[in-house]
Amino acid sequence: MKKEKKNKTYTIAVCGVLTALAMIFGYIESLIPIPVPIPGMKLGIANIAILTVLYAVGPWEALIINMIRITLTSMMFGNFNSFLFSMAGGILSMLVMILLRKMNQFSMTGVSVAGGVAHNIGQIGAAMVIMGTSAIIYYLPVLLITGVVAGIVIGIVGAMVTKRVKLGTKLEN
């Protein structure tokens, strides 16, 4: 009973810290100029924090924190359109990552790559629907390759962060 209570406090604390971290990453990302102008392309640095929540805390916490992050980031640095596109990408990537994590066949790198690609596809899909044009689909190859490369890097960094967060749990108990 006591232990359960402690874990709850710990979960809330970790979630708070990682939400803040996700937002800082999102802000840093908005400062980095992307060399190729492609609509909907993101490096997804904030996904480092989201991946950590997914592995260190749980899938639903990760989903909720991601939605909070997207809403707050769009309110501060974006507009309603960017909110719609980010939300479509964010939810699709989150569902894919939760599914792949549950399957237990992939490491964090694989989960992160699938999430990165799903994010870009979700954004471009939303853009196709909202802007009423199928021609945006021709950005798909670029979005696939950037999703894979960014996903690999973010998966590796995410694994490092998760290891430290989990280490913190062990020291606590």
Next chain:
Amino acid sequence: MFKKKDLILIGVMLILCVISYVAIQFFVKKDGSRVLVKVDGMVKYEHQLNQDTELTVQGYQGGENHIVIHDGKVSMTDADCPDKLCVNMGKISKTGETIVCLPHRVVVEITGAGDGVDSVVQ
């Protein structure tokens, strides 16, 4: 760091990337003849690619995008959107190429003679 299945996943993504790239280069990209400007999903302007002109488009819920057609190429020369991605997209002239301004919901598309991009894809 990597499991075998990770590498398979990454491999599949890269193969899909190459296939879609090759397909677009060989089957979609052809010399275009018309320029379509859509705002929020509706066609607002239509123009011949070989007739030089300049036009200013009102974005969805405000904002302006300045579009130039010159020498058979289209470019977005100016826009008051926050990200300016559209202005940095350069010149387009082939079917399947687009200039997109997400904040203003403006898309500039190139299409072939009779039919739109949609029928090219099928």
